[in-house]
Amino acid sequence: MKAHVIGAGLAGLSAAIELARGGAKVRLSDSARRAGGRCRSYHDATIDRLIDNGNHFVFSGNQAVNRFLATIGTADRLEGPPHADFAFHDIQSGERWTLRVNASPLPWWVLDPRRRTPGTTLGQHLALGKLALSRRGPATIGDVMPTSGLFWDRVVDPMMLAVLNCPPASGSAWLAGRFLRESFARGGRACRTMVAMPTLDAVFIDPALAWLRLRGTEPHFTCRARALRFDGEQVTGIDYGDGWEEVARGEAVVLAVPPWVAADLVPDLTVPTEFCSILNVHYAVDPPAGAPPITALIGATAQWVVCHGDRISITISGADELIDQDRDDLARRIWADIRATLPVAETMPPWQIVKEKRATFAATPEQDARRPGAKTRWRNLFLAGDWTQTGLPATIEGAIRSGVTAAGLARALRVV
Template identity: 45%
Template sequence: MSVHVIGAGLAGLAAACQLTELGHHVVLFEAAPQAGGRARSYFDKQLGCRIDNGNHMLLSGNISALSYLHRIGARRSLIGPAEPIFPFRDTTTGEAWTLRLNQGGFPWWIFSPSRRVPGTRLYQYLSLLKLRRATKADNVASLLGNSGQLYHRLLKPLAISALNTMPEHAAAQPLGSVLAETIERGGYATLPRWAKLGLSETFIDPALEWLRERGADIRFGERVTQLQPGQATVVAVPPWVARELIPGLTVPTEFESICNLHFRAQMDPGEAGFWGLTGGLSEWVFARRDVISVTISAANRYMNMDQETIAARVWDELARTFELDRAVPPNRVLWEKRATILASAEQLALRPGTRTANPSVVLAGDWTDTGLPATIEGAIRSGNAAAMALVNPL
């Protein structure tokens, strides 16, 4: 069968690979001059180096993402610490601590005060079990917000980065799904991982090469404006485009932004290569070769700050916390305005499933009803599901 895949983000690429593997001929249409969508690298003239549109972290329990990388031969292009460790610094007090999970399935690290979040009690970790019983209406803050330091120093930062939504508005269920596939399975499923060279080098370019080698027809700069009747098609575009292509489709309509700041500077990568930050604007910092990159999720709350101000404030936090030179180095501030859908209960209820009313058209994208937050894992899983739905009509 010949299949049209519309959109060469991770969902479209995963669908294209899955269909190609199953012996189908794929024509991949991408509106932009390059693939990758919201996960891509580019050469930044101002900084004089290649950067990613934003820091992307995976956990080793993201099995669909890892299988995708294995398929395209890029599994080894991820890096991260050998142990499941998460170093944190508080940018206001300077306090430093490291969450040290153990590799195996039984979480004995919880019993060791030096491995868990300082100031937390063993019983507070039991609050995580509440996520298993979370209803669709529960939000993260109301379910977990009474667990003291554990909430403020771990669960809140975790929820903001995993759901890209402030905990007061974020549905608890998808956070439960993430934890069930990672921390609850043990440290071996919670190893932090990210692209060694860049997002495109890991997730995108090897997939394009893999597809081309197997005869796929990849067309950049081709914006699809209508579907061809009767043509088997995977629609893997953002929700607002999907609604134009499929009139009457219900899709999420509210979004959250992510702000990434790239500073042309160096710092000691420490034990893990990254830190979680609390007490300020900065949330995660990655020490790359000659670029220090900072992520601020659920960044709609800072939309009225201009780029210079945010760069100065973030650098001030880094310089104080890590004893770096106070002068703000050359930098690039990147706002992805519609980085992900808002993970509120109301918006998640608008996520459509894989199949549409038309049996020859299926949907893929991190915004579809994967049960996961809008992440790489969700996008790839949705692409695989779309491919399987197309070849297995009801």
């Protein structure tokens, strides 16, 4: 039994692990020099730190993530608060507060003004219940609830911008609702915000590769799939640039590559065509003692301030308007936001900006409708990636879930 997994990001690694668990011999390849895709870590010489390309959050209740990490032996390396507490700072007014979600699914926290966002009401929070019940279709968040006022500015907009990575008012109500149902609707035990410590590579990537190597899979890097050969209902060959590699009958191919690459390889494949960027800045300075691990900023250039052991990092979602601005100016503006939030020195430390111009598909109803499922019209070809129809926005949970889905379909069809 053999399976070809093209792409070694989290979707591809997830598919490879599931296939190997089922007894398949897996050939794993990636066009890059290393695994991880958009979830990668590296030593940055500018700030002399080992950093992640971005602050990739997961929730404590992410079932696919938890199963993946349990399999590769790193389930204990996600760090986060003991309770679902979310620290906020309004830069303009100076107000600070902590949104505190109770552990059980019964959301009694919304009844307590001390646990809610200041100035918001119970009735406004009930609107999130309506959003959570949204069905798949053309409705946007703006069609379901008001997009102005304190509740929008302090609750819905920052939350959904981080989740959807596109302007929330035009974001898919269905995807927003799916996120709410899998997180806040399940209570605080499911929505603690977790971060890979010390790095993404150490938690997600390197242990996954080690697990696969122990089972006979040695990944092939700088190995780009240039074309697929189709014959009837089957993929029968893969061109890696040095001739065709045969795909025998009974062998599966899992294509876990970005959507624009998949569209080049698979005839008539409909994929998302609009994307949104994410910008991250890393500052080489130790966080002050007692600082919250994560703080959401309102009315600032920065959106999320994350305190790591040896650096302070910020994330800006939906950063299309900032992505091409002057780097030095951005670093100074963002450092000013950090200074307004944390007791740090006025002098800006060494910094590095990391940009992902096509970080995620634009999570609008129109683009969501373009997401293909894992099945294709070729019996042995399956798709994986957070851009496929996972029923979630583009998240780590969705990427890992897509790999599991693709591998499961391959096994169910007795391809491997």
